[in-house]
Amino acid sequence: MSTVAELYTHHLATLQHRTEQALARGGFDHLVVPSGTSHYQVFDDRDYPYAVNPQFKAWLPLTRAPGSWLVVTPGQKPKLVFLQPFDYWHVVPSAPSGYWVEHFDIVVIRKPEEALQHLPSDVARCAVLGEAQSAVGAFVPNNPPAVVNYLEYHRAYKTPYEVEMMREATRRGVRAHHAAERAFRAGASEFGIHLVYCQAAGQDANDLPYSNIIALNEHSAVLHYTDRDLVAPTSARSFLIDAGAAHNGYACDITRSYAHDAGSEFQAMIDAVDAAQLKMCDQVRAGTDYKQIHIDAHIALAGILKDFGVINVSPEAALATGVSSAFFPHGIGHGIGLQVHDVAGFAASDEGGTIAKPEGHPYLRLTRVLEPGMAVTIEPGLYFIDMLLDEVKKNGHADSVDWKRVEAFKPFGGIRIEDDVVCTEAAPINLTRDGFSQAA
Template identity: 75%
Template sequence: MSPKSDIAALYAQHQDILQQRTAEALQRGGFEHLVVPSGTLHYQVFDDRDYPYAVNPQFKAWVPLTRNPGSWLVATPGQRPKMIYLQPFDYWHAVPEAPNGYWTEHFDIVVIRTPEEAQQHLPRDPARCAILGEPQGTLGAFAPNNPPAVIAYLEYQRAYKTAYEVAMMREASRIGARAHRAAERAFRAGASEFGIHLVYCQAALQDANDLPYNNIVALNEHGAVLHYTDRDRLPPKDSRSFLIDAGASFHGYACDITRTYARDAAGEFQALVDAVDGAQQAMCAQVRAGFDYRQLHLDAHLALARILNDFRLINVSAEVAVETGVSGAFFPHGIGHGIGLQVHDVAGFAQSDRGGTIPKPPGHPYLRLTRTLEAGMAVTIEPGLYFIDMLLEELKDKGLGPSVNWERVAAFKPFGGIRIEDDVVCTDGDPLNLTREQFAALG
C-alpha cells in the first residue's frame, strides 16, 4: 500500500475528476445538483431480519464508505461537495465512527442522528436535482429519478479509472492474492470446499458481507458448474482438482481472481491447466488501447480450440471448432468484463457517453463487454475449458458428436474444468496485470 500522503494526493486528483464529470453530466441532464443516497437497509418480507447492506456504487465512487446506510452526498458545480453523515444514537448496533481520513478535508460534513434529519440539509428544490439511487432511498420529496442522460455519462466515464482507483484495486488484489495462496494450501492439505472457503475468508480478513461476490470453491467435478457455491462440508475421498473464483474488497473497489490447481503435478490435467494459463497470459497481453474487446473474446475461442486440439479432445481443427460452435461447448462464457467499483462494472456495452449499445458478436450471448479498449480501462481476462454434460450432449443433438473425442473427454470429466482470471488495466503502453503483480510479490 502506498504511503498515506500518496493516497491523499491521488484522492484529491480523483475528486477533481469526479467534479468535472459531475458538472458535465448535470449540464447534459439540465440539473443543478447531484444528490446520491448511500442506500438503506432492506428487511425480509414477514420478518424483522435485514438483508446484507450494499452501498450505492454512485456513492462509494466519491468516498471510501461502504457501511454507512442513511447518508447522502450532494455535489453542486463550483461548490465543495457536502457529506450528510448518519451517525445515529443506537445501542443495538455498532455506530459508524466519526468521519475521518484523507477524504474528509474535501467535504463540508454534516453529522445527523436520524435518517429524517438529512432532508433539511439537502437542496431546497428536488426538481433541480439528479438523484441517483434505488427506490427504497426515497426521503420525503427526494425520490431517486435516475435521469438517463446523467447516468449514461457518469457510468460511461467510470470505465476510465483514475490513479486513485487503480491504487485501490491494487490493494484489493493484494488481499485477494494472499487469500488465494492460503486457499491453495488448504486444498493441498485435503480440506473440504467449506473449509477452504473459511480459510480464504480468514486470510482475506473478509466475510460474506465484505467480499465483492460469493466465493466459488469447487473440487473435482464441481469445477464444471460455472457459478458453483454449494460448498460441501466434507472433503471428497479423492481431491483431484480445485477451481477457486474469489475476490476481495478495499475501500469499495473489487478484485476478481480465478485459479485452478491439480493434485497431480505430473498429470495430464496439470498440463491442460498450464496450457490454459499460457494462453491466458497471451490474452492479457492483448489488453491494449485501440483493441476491440469483442475481438479479444473471439481470439480466445480460437486459442482455446487449439488447446482442445493439442490435447486430442476434439477431432477437428481449431478453426472448424470455432466456426461450428464446438468450442462454445467447452468455453460457454465471455472472456471477461469491466471491473472496479462493481465486479461486473457498468457501461460495458455503451456506444458513447450519451447512450446506445455496441452489440455482442453473433453467437456469443454471454460476453459482458463490447467496447474498444482505451487507456484507463480495467477488465478481467478469464478463459476457461469445462466438461459440462448438458453442453456436450447438445453437440450430439446438433450432429456435432463426431467432432469430439469422447474417450478423452471422459478421462478429463472427473476434474470438472479450468478457469484462469486476472484483473488487467489498459495503459498507453504495456498492460498492467494487477493480479500477476501481486502473486509475484508473494514469491
C-alpha cells in the same frame, strides 16, 4: 510516487468534472446520492446484507454508512450528510476520518429524516441517483438516463487512485488465494477452504465483493458453484477457486485452477490455459476491440483442446460450428472496479446506445474498444459440462469430439484462469500477476 491522499485529490477533481458535464446533459443543478439503506426480508424482521450505492462509494471510501447522503453542486465543495444514529442495537458508524474528509463539508445527523434540512431546496433541480427505498421526503431517486449514462460510461476509465485501490484489493485477494491453495493441498473440504480464505482475506462473506466459488473435482464444471460441501471428497483431483477481495469499495476478481497431481495431464492442460491466458492479457491494449479478444480466446482454447486430443477439428472449425462454445461457454471477461461486473460494458457512447455482442456469444459482458484507464478481467476457461456436450451431439457435430478423451477429463470438472488487467498508453498492467509476484 504519489501518496494515496494526492491520488485521491486528482480522483475527486475528475469526478467533479464528470459530474458537471453529466448535470449539464440532464439539465440539473445538483447531484444527490443516497448511500442506501437496508432491505428487509418479506414477512420477517431480518435484513439482507447492506450494500452501499456504487454511485456513492465512487466519491468516498465509505462502504458502511447507510442512511447518508452526498450532494455535489458544480463550483461548490461537496457535502456529506452523514447518519450517525443513536443506537445501542447495532454498531454506529465511526465519525468520518482520513485523507478524504478535508475535501467535504460534513454534517452529522442522528435521524434519517434530518437529512432534508441539508439537501438542496429545489428537488426538481436535482439528479437523485439510487434505489427507491432510499427516498427521504420529496427526495425520491429519479435516476435520469442522461446523467446515469454519462457517469457510468466514463466510470470505465479508472483514475490512478482507483487503480491503487484495486491494487490493494488484489494484495488481500492474493494472500487469501495462497491460503486457500494450502488448504486444498492439506485435504480440506470446500467449506473449510472457504473459511480459510475469508480468514486470510480478513473479510467475511458480506465484505467480499462476490460469493466465493470454491469447487473441487466435478464441481469445477459449474460456472458459479457456491454450494460448498462440508465434507471433503474421498479423492481430491482438482480445485477451482474464483474469489476476490475488496478495498475501500473497489474489487479484485481472481480465479485459479489446480490439479492435485502436479505431474498429471490435467495439470498440463491447466498450464496450457495459463500460458494462453497470459497472451490474452497482453492484448489489453489501447485500440483493441474487446470482442476480438473473446473470439481470439476461442481459437486459442480450441487449439488446446485439439492438442490434448479432445477435439479433432481445426480451431477455426470448432469456433464456426459452436463446438468451442460447448467447452468455453462464457465471455472472456468484463469490466471491473467499483463493481465486480462494472457498468456500461455495452455502451456505445456517454449518451447511451448499445454495442452488440458477437453473434453466437450471448454471455460476453463487454463489447467496447479498449482505451487507456479501462480495467477488465481476462478469464478463459475450459469445462466438461454434460448438458452443453449433449448439445454438440444434437447439433450434428459429435464427430468433432473424441468422447473417450472427454470422459477422461470430466472427473476434473474444468479450468479457469482470471486476472484483472488495466489498459494503458503502452503495455497493460496486470494487477493480478503483479500481486502474485510481489507475494512470492
